[in-house]
Amino acid sequence: MDAQTLVDERGELWLALAPLWLEREPRETDYARMVEVIQRHDLTLHELEWVFRLELAPVLARHQMSVAGEWRRFDDHKLMRQLVAHNLRLTGWRRKSWALFSGLTTMMARHRWSELMERVAVARGESGY
Incomplete structure (x- = not known):
């Protein structure tokens, strides 16, 4: 997959979900926007979990761990470049390594993700996450 295809297929979703890693708790409007964008993508809750x-x-956990990281707002262009670069390399052993360590990289945003997935399930009329 090339960079443009990644941006076309995932860019909107990635940028919509990035606020889960910001310093502040997402607002109701943030969650509503995330649910709206997720609904436009034909992904199951299981597939969304792997996107997360x-x-x-x-990529986003590095911002949280960095002393000079972006905590209040992301530069969308810079973030998109980082996400595309990461995802272009996400094959073979790299994919398996990130899957293995994903508990650590998702730990600080997991409660927000769970809240979002509950909202998505409700919006879809599905039982809980």
Whole structure:
């Protein structure tokens, strides 16, 4: 997959979900926007979990752990470049390594993710996450 295809297929979703890693708790409007964007993508809750764990968390967790990281707001262009670069390399052993360590990279945003998945399940009329 090339960079443009990644941006076309995942860019909107990635940027919508990035606030899960910001310093502040997401607002109701943030969650509503995330649910709206998720609904436009034809992904199951299981597939969304892997987007969270493998495509987003390895990049965004670095921002949380960095002393000089971006905590209040992300530069969308810079973040998109980082996400595309990460995901272009996400094959073979790298994919397996990130899957193995995804508990660590998702730990600080897990409560927000769980809240979001509950909202998505409700919006879809499904039972809980």
